[in-house]
Amino acid sequence: MDPAAPALTLRPALDSPERPxxxxxxxxxxxWVGAIEDADRAGRAAGIPVRCRLAGAEGYGRARLLVRADGRPLGFVEIEVSESSVNFGELRRRVAGLRVTEPDRPVRAGPARVAEGNAVPVTxxxxxxxxxxxxxAALRSVLAVDYPSFDVLVVDNAPRTDATRQYVLGLADPRVRLIREPLPGLSRARNTGLSAATGDIVAxxxxxxxxxxxxxSALVDGFGRGPSVSCVSGMVPAGEIRTPAQAYFDRRVGWSDSTDARVFD
Structure with missing residues (x-):
């Protein structure tokens, strides 16, 4: 490939130090659809095919990409990987086939932007x-969200050591609090978190x-999809499929690939 060709570089969902x-x-x-469109325009202007590179893709033969427009996820595409790159033209064609707008909720021009003074507080x-x-890694991602009004409650559930306590207190982040639930069990821990939450919405x-x-932002937006929404959930796609065990699990869960918004009553 021409090293001067316009390039679109994609990052992995999770950084792994090990090759598969x-x-x-x-x-x-x-x-993102917008990134593909920008790269396509640059390629056409230069008269050179676009290179689509995948960072950290050594040893991988296929890629799964979550395709996103500014306002929502559109779906997934799987595509062959060769020398840590995918064919840009093939990627563009597959993404074009996903661009279907919900009839009652058109794709927004951009991600939900909530002014700090108008944001519903979330714990x-x-x-x-x-x-x-x-x-x-979990807290790093939570603290980096784009929502302007939230706090974080870490529930230390029946700890055997004080490692979690030392780590959380060491963050010295005023948005993060630590509480302890002495009895083991995820439901107990979640109920303890619920009882100590201060936000209008608990996530x-x-x-x-x-x-x-x-x-x-998307979770809070979900509460506006109906007059009496009391719970909002979403997909939890696999962040890594590097081992047979991860692939086995990925094939058997139902929450990982649906991008269609649905309202249940």
Whole structure:
């Protein structure tokens, strides 16, 4: 490929220091429609095919990309990877086939933008038990969301050590509080978090999850889809398929790939 060609570089959903040693591994990431359109215009102007590179894709033969417009996810595409790149023309064609707008909720011109003074306060509850290495990544993603009014409550559930306490207190972030639930059990921990939450909305996530930067904006927006919405949930796509065990789990869950908004009553 021409090194001067316009390039679109995509990042993985999760950074892994290890290359896969399994030939069925799937590189996981996302691509925005606007980025594809910008790269396509640059390629046409230069008269050179666009290079679409995947960071950290050494050893992967396929990629799964969550396709996003400014206001919502549109769906997933899977595409062949060759030398840490995918065919840009093929990617553009597949993404074009996903661009279907909901009849009652058109795609917005941009992500939900909520002024700080008008934002509904949200408390994010993260329950954990002696898994500081995972908690670090989870909290890092939560604290990076684009929502202007939220706090975080870490529930230290029946800890065997004080590692979680030391880590959370060491953050010295005024948005983050730590409470302890002495009896083990996720339901107990979540109820303890609920009782201590101060926000008008309580948002639960787990310590092994990396949340999207628009997560809270989309969650709050979900409460506006009906006159009496009391609970909003969403998809939890796989962030990594590097091992056969991860692929096995991914094939058997139902919450990982639906991008159609539905209202239940």
């Amino acid at each position: 040693d399994w030939d069925g591994a799937v590189w996981i990431g996302e691509v 994010v509850v993260v329950c954990t038990r002696d898994r500081v290495s995972m908690l670090r 639960y996530t787990d310590d092994d999850v990396v949340v999207d930067r628009h997560w809270l």
